[in-house]
Amino acid sequence: MGLFTNQFANVVEWEEWREDMIFWKWTNREIKKGSKLIIKPGQDAIFLYNGKVEGIFKDDGEYDIESQIIPFLSTLKGFKFGFNSGMRAEVLFVNTKEFVVKWGTKGPIMLQTPSLPGGLPVRANGTCNVKVSDYMTLIEKVAGVKQQYSIDDVRIRIVTVLDQLLMKWISKEGKDMFNLQASAFDIAKGIREDLDYETSKDGISVTGFSINSFNYPEEIQQAVNHNAAQAMVGNVGKYTQLQMADAMANGKLGGGNSTMGNMAEMMMGMQMAGAMMNQMNQNGTMPGSQNANQGQTPAGAASAGGAAPAGGAAPKFCPNCGQPTHGAKFCANCGQKLI
Numbered sequence: 001m002g003l004f005t006n007q008f009a010n011v012v013e014w015e016e017w018r019e020d021m022i023f024w025k026w027t028n029r030e031i032k033k034g035s036k037l038i039i040k041p042g043q044d045a046i047f048l049y050n051g052k053v054e055g056i057f058k059d060d061g062e063y064d065i066e067s068q069i070i071p072f073l074s075t076l077k078g079f080k081f082g083f084n085s086g087m088r089a090e091v092l093f094v095n096t097k098e099f100v101v102k103w104g105t106k107g108p109i110m111l112q113t114p115s116l117p118g119g120l121p122v123r124a125n126g127t128c129n130v131k132v133s134d135y136m137t138l139i140e141k142v143a144g145v146k147q148q149y150s151i152d153d154v155r156i157r158i159v160t161v162l163d164q165l166l167m168k169w170i171s172k173e174g175k176d177m178f179n180l181q182a183s184a185f186d187i188a189k190g191i192r193e194d195l196d197y198e199t200s201k202d203g204i205s206v207t208g209f210s211i212n213s214f215n216y217p218e219e220i221q222q223a224v225n226h227n228a229a230q231a232m233v234g235n236v237g238k239y240t241q242l243q244m245a246d247a248m249a250n251g252k253l254g255g256g257n258s259t260m261g262n263m264a265e266m267m268m269g270m271q272m273a274g275a276m277m278n279q280m281n282q283n284g285t286m287p288g289s290q291n292a293n294q295g296q297t298p299a300g301a302a303s304a305g306g307a308a309p310a311g312g313a314a315p316k317f318c319p320n321c322g323q324p325t326h327g328a329k330f331c332a333n334c335g336q337k338l339i
Contacts, residue, residue, distance in 0.1 A: 010029070012031060012035060012065065014026070014043060014093040018150075020151045021095055021151075022132060022149045022153075022154065023092055023093060023094045023142075023143055024148045025146075025147050025148065027090040029088075030086040031065060031088075031089055032081070033081035033086060034064075034066070035064075035065045035086075036064060037057070037062070037063045037065050037091070038063075039057060039061060042095060042096055042097050043094065043095065044057065044093070045094075046092040046139070047069070047091055048089065048090040048092060049073070049075065051144065052074075054076055055073045057072075092139065092143055094135065094138070095132070096131070096132070097131065098129055098130070099130050100127055101154060101158060102126075103125065103126060103162060104123070104124070104125035104126075104159075105124050105159075105163055106159060107163075108121035108122060109122050109124070111167070111170060111171070111177055113177045120177055120178075120216070121217055123215040124166060124213065124214050125211075125212050126210045126212045126213075127208075127210050128158055128192075128206060128209050129206065129208035129209070130151075130154055130205065132204055132205075133200070133203060133204060133205035134200070134205075137200070137201070137202065138202060138204070139203075141202045141203060142203065157198075157199065158195065158199070161195070162191070165191045165195060168190075169187045169190040170183075172190075180214040184214070191209055192206055313339075314327050314328060314339050315338060318333065318336050321333050321334045321336070
């Protein structure tokens with residue numbers, strides 16, 4: 001008798017398992033006496049009978065359907081297998097892991113900005129984390145009409161509404177249209193909330209959403225970089241100096257020995273000398289001040305009792321400590337006023 005009974009047995013399991021599958025339905029077959037249910041790690045099994053959920057099983061392992069599954073089904077707990085008959089039921093296998101969806105705008109989003117009447121074209125990309133959260137809604141909205149459902153199906157659903165959500169949250173007040181990356185966290189947070197509301201209609205939750213980058217047209221990006229560099233150094237003059245210095249350091253001004261390179265170096269040297277002169281003037285040290293004080297001796301300065309020589313010129317040596325003054329107004333060693 002056992003031989004004849006076992007020939008009708010079958011195995012109920014996720015036969016077409018793939019990492020990117022959200023669910024797969026075992027269907028259109030009769031469950032026989034002696035059949036086994038196999039639940040693998042990361043899977044839940046949902047028994048369906050006439051479209052109604054009979055039981056949800058979440059522990060992985062191998063189970064005898066007649067003795068270990070049917071007694072826990074809501075309307076089939078008293079079902080008895082006949083010798084030649086079984087029961088027609090469906091088993092929905094659900095992948096319980098969290099999926100990572102990579103997204104990108106299908107085309108440039110035209111953002112309104114006063115400086116560009118035609119709009120600012122921007123593309124964006126990032127990642128989105130999703131997982132099944134409501135089995136009943138999933139069965140009612142999706143699994144009831146589909147044999148299987150993949151992460152690509154979810155990606156299509158996300159991208160369909162993503163452009164509108166990006167425009168909505170980017171257009172919020174206070175966003176710098178030419179530096180959207182600075183507001184990426186706030187924009188992503190708003191999109192995640194709205195996107196979760198949309199996907200929850202299918203029983204799927206958005207557990208995370210991030211924006212990796214905003215991409216502008218090349219000419220706009222170059223202008224943004226140029227303006228940022230100018231703001232960093234303060235003004236155009238300093239920006240030009242910085243560019244020339246970088247070019248000389250990288251050997252981009254004719255290889256370093258060219259006439260253009262030599263001229264650039266001379267210009268930079270003159271600018272640096274001018275800056276040094278301005279600094280000396282601000283500190284009260286004038287060129288030629290040491291020459292004006294030649295002939296002044298420390299003894300002479302001391303004999304003056306610390307007073308400044310005639311004509312208002314500083315002594316060559318401090319009358320208080322004897323430190324060379326180099327024409328300064330105050331002694332660098334003891335602070336004695338010299339003029």
